[in-house]
Amino acid sequence: MKASIIVVNYNSEKYIEQCLNSLINQSYDNIEIIFFDDCSTDRSLEVAKQFKHVKILKNLSEKRTKYGSFNQMFGLRESYKISKGDIIFTLDSDDFYNLDKVKSIIQIFKDTSKKIIVDMPTIVVNDKKYLMQNRNLSKISTFNHFNFFPQQSCFSYRRDVFADLLEDVFFLKYPNVWFDFRASIYGNYIIKDFSILDEYLTYYRKTQKNVSSNFDKFSDKWWSRRLEYHRYEQEYLKNKNIKINTNIDFYITKLMNYLKNDKKKKNKIEFIILLLLLFVLIFTLEIPRKFFNVIRLTYDERLNISYDFCSNRSVGFINYVKNKHDIKTSVNFINYIGVRNPNWIFFKRHNKQDDELYILLNYNNDNEIFLERIDKNTFRYNFDPKYNHRIFKKIIIENSKNSDTYEISIQNNLSISKNIVITKLNSKISQSSAEIYLKESTNKIMQSMQKQEKNITIKVKNNKNKLSNNLKIKIKLEHIYNIRDYDIIEKINNCYLVVRK
Amino acid sequence: MIEIFNIFIFVLLVSLLILPNKSLLVNLNKKNIKYSNFEISSLNLLVILNILWFSSVIDINKFYTFLFILFFLTINVIKLLYNFNKKDLFKDEIISYLLIFFITFLISIIIAHDLFFSHDVRLFWFEKTIMFYNDFFVTSDDTIKPEYPHFGTYLWAFFWKFNFLDYEYFGRIFYAFIYTFSIYFLINKIKFKKDFIKYFIFIFIIFLNFKIKWFDGRQDILLFSFNLFAFAFLHELIFNKSVQKIHVIGFLLTVNLLMWIKIESILYIFSYFVVILYYIKGHKKLVLLFSIIFLLLVKYLFYEYYNIVAHIHRDVFPSNFFTYIKNLDLLGRVTQVFLWYFVGIIRNPILLISIIFLFFIFLENKKYYIKHSYLFLIYFIISIGIFFVYTITTYDFPFHMIGSFGRVFLQFSLIFLIPILKFFEYKKMI
Numbered sequence: 001m002k003a004s005i006i007v008v009n010y011n012s013e014k015y016i017e018q019c020l021n022s023l024i025n026q027s028y029d030n031i032e033i034i035f036f037d038d039c040s041t042d043r044s045l046e047v048a049k050q051f052k053h054v055k056i057l058k059n060l061s062e063k064r065t066k067y068g069s070f071n072q073m074f075g076l077r078e079s080y081k082i083s084k085g086d087i088i089f090t091l092d093s094d095d096f097y098n099l100d101k102v103k104s105i106i107q108i109f110k111d112t113s114k115k116i117i118v119d120m121p122t123i124v125v126n127d128k129k130y131l132m133q134n135r136n137l138s139k140i141s142t143f144n145h146f147n148f149f150p151q152q153s154c155f156s157y158r159r160d161v162f163a164d165l166l167e168d169v170f171f172l173k174y175p176n177v178w179f180d181f182r183a184s185i186y187g188n189y190i191i192k193d194f195s196i197l198d199e200y201l202t203y204y205r206k207t208q209k210n211v212s213s214n215f216d217k218f219s220d221k222w223w224s225r226r227l228e229y230h231r232y233e234q235e236y237l238k239n240k241n242i243k244i245n246t247n248i249d250f251y252i253t254k255l256m257n258y259l260k261n262d263k264k265k266k267n268k269i270e271f272i273i274l275l276l277l278l279f280v281l282i283f284t285l286e287i288p289r290k291f292f293n294v295i296r297l298t299y300d301e302r303l304n305i306s307y308d309f310c311s312n313r314s315v316g317f318i319n320y321v322k323n324k325h326d327i328k329t330s331v332n333f334i335n336y337i338g339v340r341n342p343n344w345i346f347f348k349r350h351n352k353q354d355d356e357l358y359i360l361l362n363y364n365n366d367n368e369i370f371l372e373r374i375d376k377n378t379f380r381y382n383f384d385p386k387y388n389h390r391i392f393k394k395i396i397i398e399n400s401k402n403s404d405t406y407e408i409s410i411q412n413n414l415s416i417s418k419n420i421v422i423t424k425l426n427s428k429i430s431q432s433s434a435e436i437y438l439k440e441s442t443n444k445i446m447q448s449m450q451k452q453e454k455n456i457t458i459k460v461k462n463n464k465n466k467l468s469n470n471l472k473i474k475i476k477l478e479h480i481y482n483i484r485d486y487d488i489i490e491k492i493n494n495c496y497l498v499v500r501k
Numbered sequence: 502m503i504e505i506f507n508i509f510i511f512v513l514l515v516s517l518l519i520l521p522n523k524s525l526l527v528n529l530n531k532k533n534i535k536y537s538n539f540e541i542s543s544l545n546l547l548v549i550l551n552i553l554w555f556s557s558v559i560d561i562n563k564f565y566t567f568l569f570i571l572f573f574l575t576i577n578v579i580k581l582l583y584n585f586n587k588k589d590l591f592k593d594e595i596i597s598y599l600l601i602f603f604i605t606f607l608i609s610i611i612i613a614h615d616l617f618f619s620h621d622v623r624l625f626w627f628e629k630t631i632m633f634y635n636d637f638f639v640t641s642d643d644t645i646k647p648e649y650p651h652f653g654t655y656l657w658a659f660f661w662k663f664n665f666l667d668y669e670y671f672g673r674i675f676y677a678f679i680y681t682f683s684i685y686f687l688i689n690k691i692k693f694k695k696d697f698i699k700y701f702i703f704i705f706i707i708f709l710n711f712k713i714k715w716f717d718g719r720q721d722i723l724l725f726s727f728n729l730f731a732f733a734f735l736h737e738l739i740f741n742k743s744v745q746k747i748h749v750i751g752f753l754l755t756v757n758l759l760m761w762i763k764i765e766s767i768l769y770i771f772s773y774f775v776v777i778l779y780y781i782k783g784h785k786k787l788v789l790l791f792s793i794i795f796l797l798l799v800k801y802l803f804y805e806y807y808n809i810v811a812h813i814h815r816d817v818f819p820s821n822f823f824t825y826i827k828n829l830d831l832l833g834r835v836t837q838v839f840l841w842y843f844v845g846i847i848r849n850p851i852l853l854i855s856i857i858f859l860f861f862i863f864l865e866n867k868k869y870y871i872k873h874s875y876l877f878l879i880y881f882i883i884s885i886g887i888f889f890v891y892t893i894t895t896y897d898f899p900f901h902m903i904g905s906f907g908r909v910f911l912q913f914s915l916i917f918l919i920p921i922l923k924f925f926e927y928k929k930m931i
Binding site: 216217218270271273274277278280281282284285287290291293294295299302303306 | 502504505508607610611613614615616617668695697700701704705707708711713928929930
């Protein structure tokens, strides 16, 4: 198989020697090199003429357009006309080949029926070389519509495909759409044979003169070129009667192009976005309502809203007491029992000399309240729905062996204290998880008691979420303070201000 | 209306307090390095906070401290008026300062409206605040947690005492100011192409992060803010290899404040200590390490001198530690902590988004994180600490963990902000 390598040049005097040397010294012999010069203004031609086996073609200045992409395509077409190779390689004059590239590619063409072969480039920046990442694997198709394709120096074609491609994509529209992109669209949609070899056989030189250097990612120019890509693709495929799906990428690109190059418009849009975000922030946090509430309501009224007058969050009653009994700063919360479903909470005067004044809140109902005093500052609640005395009974749940369910028979006049102590018999049972479950069950028991049910069934799970077998439950007795031990100074709803008798 | 007006004036005065006034940077600017306005502002804020801390530790009458701050404020305002027409007066950053002021004002309105205190706040933080408000000292602390550090509550009490209306929430408004400023300070470490992106990210972070419950008096929001200062200074010291004294001093001032906020902060200080040990070289490393040890020593001596039980979380670590550990179902507990750790990440939008970004950045460039590895080390140490504490806690397990994971994750949730933004800066996207 004969290989024709078409080198298209414009003002790359510095690099031509390296480029042509890499072609002449190829390990494959049957090569034809065609050098097309696109009216260079430097010494490119003189350098190229020093190489004997290189066929040189010149563009005529009157045929030259002001767009590099069109001139390049023109150069490729003219060079193709005089070429004789079975396989056509395209190369930019500032890039160069690995010395085995032609041999390797030709071998693949021989072994397979591939029509276009694209290898990966090693990027050369000054003297440093690094491999380009093959992004084809990591593409996100929704936001990145186009398949990855490397630079045009990595492309090689069968002769008939190249001829067809040239005829197909050669229309002088979309100057920023270069031949490599056109070839990738042709490969992807028309012949449906566009794969990228995972071999690094081409050296792509990155300089300030490169076309891609003008297109920094996400810059205005980059967006503008991307829009041309979209338009080209749409027009080209429409002519071929191929339908493509509408994609988000196109609309984002369109929007970004709408905004580009117009600073005032951009600033306006940015300002609007900021304002919108601020508005969203303001309205999600309900700031207008809160603003007017702060204006309209006093501090104490807002406290009442925050806590309710008489509930588990109440300070409304405290403020009421503060004002009525002229206790200005000294009454504050001292203790709050952090149970999951508290029935009432203690508040105490802050003044430490006089800790006998309590505020009690019971927001559930009008039942009697019991205080359990653990130590000086800590209290626990106990709540007996029906009786103002309580019968203490020790319950031990026996292992019922074959059954997963433990039955506890509880008499109606028994209240279960929160202080259920679980003795762990089997190390596999997590004490805490059983404890949690029992705490939840306590509420259920309470509810059942209110409903006058006689038997209550609870289930205890171990830490693997299976029902456990060995569990002992004790109920601890604590000293109880009765509300009757206190004088009630003030009572509103279920809130009490009391002093010990 | 009077309240709103007072809130407005209060936030304005606090904002004026941190305007870039170079009077505090005596002897720091020998090499004529030009500091950014935000660096000067941050140092001003940290110095003022450290003065407040100092007055809280040696029990100076709050009124004298207040007079000093008033004096400082007056200098700032006079300087502002004097330089008003000069070109070099933070002209580029005036919008930034206004934005911080505006967001703080918005948060203040919410704080003034929602006056509810959560469990921990009623139980001990507010108790401590009342103690300081009534001009008591730490020696008369007979709240149920006397060993808890007091600086946050002192701040609260201080600004409660010295405002026009004598409402407690003014103390918490100051927390909000530290919160907004610290977020902006961290974001400002990135050089954005456009200021719009900076403002956008700032508001967006507040949008994701802000919850009124963080401002009900709990101290985690202060830990969050001081951690942000620490991350920003560590970024300068480790990533940018800064040799400027302002960063060393700023970091030490932050560490000092951090250790007086909550007991958890010891974990953060330990992680910073390790990071400094490994990543910073030479003279600077010794200065930083010995200063941190000195600051810890000061705290220890303070606790010793005033006979405060300084047992690190006596509720978490029992006295019969080894027997306790033997009887624990360690495997079961670790599994549960592991599970709730991930739930915690998912519940924290900022941390979740950060980790997703980290993952995609890793896919894009696998070597990118090497320069930011110190942050991963900090994160690793914090995570190990979390696992250790919650596995052996004597509190009600797992309720204690489930209830407190939200605020623990808040404290360091913006740890990965800088590497993520730096990546976009490096890609020239922002």
